[in-house]
Amino acid sequence: NAGVTQTPKFQVLKTGQSMTLQCAQDMNHEYMSWYRQDPGMGLRLIHYSVGAGITDQGEVPNGYNVSRSTTEDFPLRLLSAAPSQTSVYFCASSKQGMNTEAFFGQGTRLTVV
């Protein structure tokens, strides 16, 4: 059972570089989302998608882009990395619906130097 798979697990970027964090799920979930988690803190919503071709901004979208061309994949792009984007990033998926839980990937620890 793969569930939600994130790659890479660790990444170091230089300021100004761009990169894409990958996220794939095999549960046929409509809803996918990206969060960032800073040390000792909760998760803040970056972007989310309610289905293929539909994305929207969360609480902290600046500096990030997303697209959803398939139900399975939801990549997160950092356009020009900044030290403030140093964080742990989690991808999550869930069924559509108000009382459903989210399933998480293992996270990507990103350091921008």
Place this chain on the structure above:
Amino acid sequence: TQLLEQSPQFLSIQEGENLTVYCNSSSVFSSLQWYRQEPGEGPVLLVTVVTGGEVKKLKRLTFQFGDARKDSSLHITAAQPGDTGLYLCAGWGSGTYKYIFGTGTRLKVLA
């Protein structure tokens, strides 16, 4: 913007003590979930509360949803070192598709 505020932010207690963690909002939620997160891992669901006033028990953990569905609490009886972790409440924002998380409570139980 709907917010979920948790208190306390940090809690360090001795094994065997009881504790309560609170999750509060000014907004109504159709349901709230509680997660526990271990270092280096993603959050894992503990429980979902749906009905106002609902109480759910999971071994030594008791979860309650406020009557007005704006708040929830997690009570741990006789805490053990294995309870150590980050506890997060979460819910779907009313009228939106945003699934938001609380600010988190980091619990450390000392043997």
